Amino acid sequence: MAALSTTTTLSSASVKPVVRYEGKRYKVCIIGSGNWGSAIAKIVGRNAGVIEAFDSEVIMYVYEEMIEGKKLTEIINETHENVKYLPGHIIPSNVIAVPDPAEAVKDADILIFVVPHQFIGHICTAIEGKIKPTAFGLSLIKGFDTAKGGGLELISHNIAKRLQIQMAVLMGANLANEVAEEKFCETTIGAADRRVGGILKVLIETPYFRVVVVDDADTVEICGALKNIVACGAGFVDGLGLGDNTKAAVIRLGLMEMVKFVDEFYPGSKLGTFFESCGIADLITTCYGGRNRRISEAFVRTGKTIQQLEKEMLNGQKLQGPFTAAEVNVMLKTKEMEKRFPLFTAVHKICIGEIKPNKFLDCIKSHPEHIMKEDSSSVEVRRSTAPQAWPTLQAKLTPDRRAFHTMRREHCKFFSTSVYFGKRNYPRAALTRVYPSRGFSSSLQSLLPVVLRVLKW
DSSP: OOSEEEEOOSOTTOOOOEEEEOSSOEEEEEEOOSHHHHHHHHHHHHHHHHOTTEEEEEEEEOOOOEETTEEHHHHHHHHSOBTTTBTTOOOOTTEEEESOHHHHHTTOSEEEEOSOGGGHHHHHHHHTTSSOTTOEEEEOOOSEEEOTTSSEEEHHHHHHHHHTOEEEEEEOSOOHHHHHTTOOEEEEEEOSSHHHHHHHHHHHOOSSEEEEEESOHHHHHHHHHHHHHHHHHHHHHHHHTOOHHHHHHHHHHHHHHHHHHHHHHSTTOOGGGGGSIIIIIHHHHHHHHSHHHHHHHHHHHHOOOHHHHHHHHSTTOOOHHHHHHHHHHHHHHHTTOGGGOHHHHHHHHHHTTSSOGGGHHHHHTTOGGGOOOOOHHHHHHHHHHOTTHHHHHHHHSOHHHHHHHHHHHHHHHHIIIIITTTTOOOOTGGGGSOOGGGTOOHHHHHHHHHHHHHHHO
């Protein structure tokens, strides 16, 4: 990677590269040409055509299909439009469609993977041994792989292991059609190597598609996978006509299960990553405008199967939410943890027909998030922080005000032990200190003591 050098001036939470061209240009290959792949091709093609550090020709692997008697690759190369998956949008003429994955990747320095995660194994098999040893990749794929011996494996880890290349990931609140229409949005690149993250930022970013780079790549990728499960739940709510309050509750409970899942299976991840575009922003967008929500709503209203709706509403493209829910459920069932993740479990069971959609709320009404558990360490902290002030204040209050302040104290305990730290119970007083290992951004570190002071009494 001698062609491009970057320097950075920001914290580890973001990277703002200064690029210097040093000779040989990076050649880019996009592996996948669906709705999202074609939208990204618009951005990458345009940037590669004007930024000196990149080869102006971008290769895009296209799964060959016949459209009205003509090959899709020929249509794209002649009309510069993906008439099946992104109609009405012009792809830059320097993006060349190629039907053979091995041919597409042979000279590439940067590989952008954007295929349904069910097909990544086939792609890796096709290109193993065909790529440059110095190449590195960027995965836009949402989902998990099933690891040998059970459990889940991140897609980027699987690609890196099979192809022996360095990988980064990109996830965010990025509905493909809106990105193609050049409506302003943000995205998150997760890259353990800051230099790789900086190079990818230059390649991907535009005035309307803003990029933040973080080093917590695993959490970025997990958010992109799990939010599709929650979006299915939001779609069930819409299909049942349960209203916005219920939908908001489902989104919140889904977010808490996402945090808990990461905390349980990927310890050491950074909580601050959930506040990037890949986290809560992507979750909200997907639960209101994504295909998983839309298909799940139709699933409830029409009674048709997911497979039927994929053919009718997605031109045969695969829905990621039900597939990811099934993969996650295998892990939860193996570890006897289904009851700790009732929303994830309910979505899976509804998608496979084990329970009816109208039973969805029954599955989450007794969610663990609704149960306040007494914690001895929290009791000790509460007593030690103000051993004399509380009885004195209590004596001066009316019964109503005394009940109010009691509620505030209990809320503070719950806030410190359950909401922010999943299964780990940290003392409330300790929260005013900095926890680098939990990934708090500087803004959260400064706000947290203020919030705690408000809640204290």
